[in-house]
Amino acid sequence: MKILRLHHVSVLLVAACCTTQVLAAEPDYAKAALDMMKADFKAKGPATMERMVQQDEAQALCSANPQGLKPKPAKKLEQAQLAAVKYPADGQYMGDWKNGEKIAQNGRGMQSSDAVGSVNGGNCYACHQMSKTEISFGNIGPTLYQYGKLRGASPEIVKYTWGKIYNAQAYNACSKMPRFGHNGVLTEAQLKDVMALLLDVESPVNK
Ligand code: HEC
CATH class of the missing domain: 1.20.5 (Single alpha-helices involved in coiled-coils or other helix-helix interfaces)
Structure with a gap:
């Protein structure tokens, strides 16, 4: 025993x-994951090494807090992102919804197989339902079907929608949505076309 x-x-x-x-x-x-990306990722065309391994302050803070930020740092991040939003200098927010639909459908741009300087798409359908006619869409984001019909196009809604598409983190600290204006993914003219897709009464989004 x-x-x-x-x-x-x-x-x-x-x-x-x-x-x-x-x-x-x-x-x-x-660190091991970052080292592996640095060693194995081969930069090609618009898919640069910087985009792979360099994070700005907002990205770094969100990566360091995968469970989400506490209310105070979240608010601070959103305010800083909102302060950097550029609104159209001519005060004109609405372009052509037909172009907007093409941009929303286009998932190309900034990939290794794209030519440097080629036109980027917004790939909105990858995450959002938008029109009733397009039945192939992702659902990481909420449905945007009837976005303008349900909310109208008051100056507040127009300004919010522009800011959200320009920089999603301005309204949701660690949003999963790309920052289309902030990161130069879409041009000002393209952003206006996408705005029209969401807000124009004639757009298939609002039918
Ligand atoms: C990778 C996925 C992804 C892509 C691509 C994407 N979004 Fe989003 N979007 C989201 C998510 C997730 C939300 C909800 C969370 C949030 O508000 O950040 C959202 C929210 C929104 C909202 C706010 C909705 C509301 O109820 O106020 C708008 C407007 C919007 N997206 C428009 C767009 C447009 C226009 C495009 C294309 C140019 C686009 N999104 C592309 C993921 C995406």
């Missing part, structure tokens, strides 16, 4: 020692 007891104690001791050791040796997975 005595021998057995001693044996148990030693097993416990071994377990205690080794669990601590394993925890202490836990690798830095974030």
Whole structure:
């Protein structure tokens, strides 16, 4: 019996020692992942190394807090992003919804297989339902069907919609939606066309 007891104690001791050791040796997975991307990613055309490994302050803060930010830092991030939104200099927010539909459908741009300087799409349908006629769409984002019909086009709605598309993080700190204006994905003219797709009464979004 005595021998057995001693044996148990030693097993416990071994377990205690080794669990601590394993925890202490836990690798830095974030660094390992970044090192792997730096070593293995081959920059090509518009898919540059900077876009792969360099984060701005907002991205870094969101990456460091995958469970979401506390209300105060979230508000601070949103305010800083909102302050950097550029509204159309001519005060004209609405372009052509027909072009907007093409931009929303287009998922090309900024990829390794795209030519440098080629026109980018917005790929809105990848995450949103928009018109009733297009039945192929993703649902990471909420449906935008009847966006303008339901909300109208008051100056407040127009300004909010522009700001949201220009920089989604201005209204939702760690939004999953690309920052189309902020990151120069879409031009001002393209943003106006997408605005018309959402807000023009003639647009299929509002039928
Ligand atoms: C990668 C996915 C993704 C893409 C691509 C995307 N969005 Fe979004 N969008 C979202 C998500 C997720 C939300 C909801 C969370 C949030 O508000 O940030 C959202 C929210 C919105 C909202 C706010 C809706 C509301 O109820 O106020 C608008 C407007 C919008 N998106 C428009 C667009 C347009 C226009 C495009 C294309 C130019 C686009 N989105 C592309 C993911 C996406």
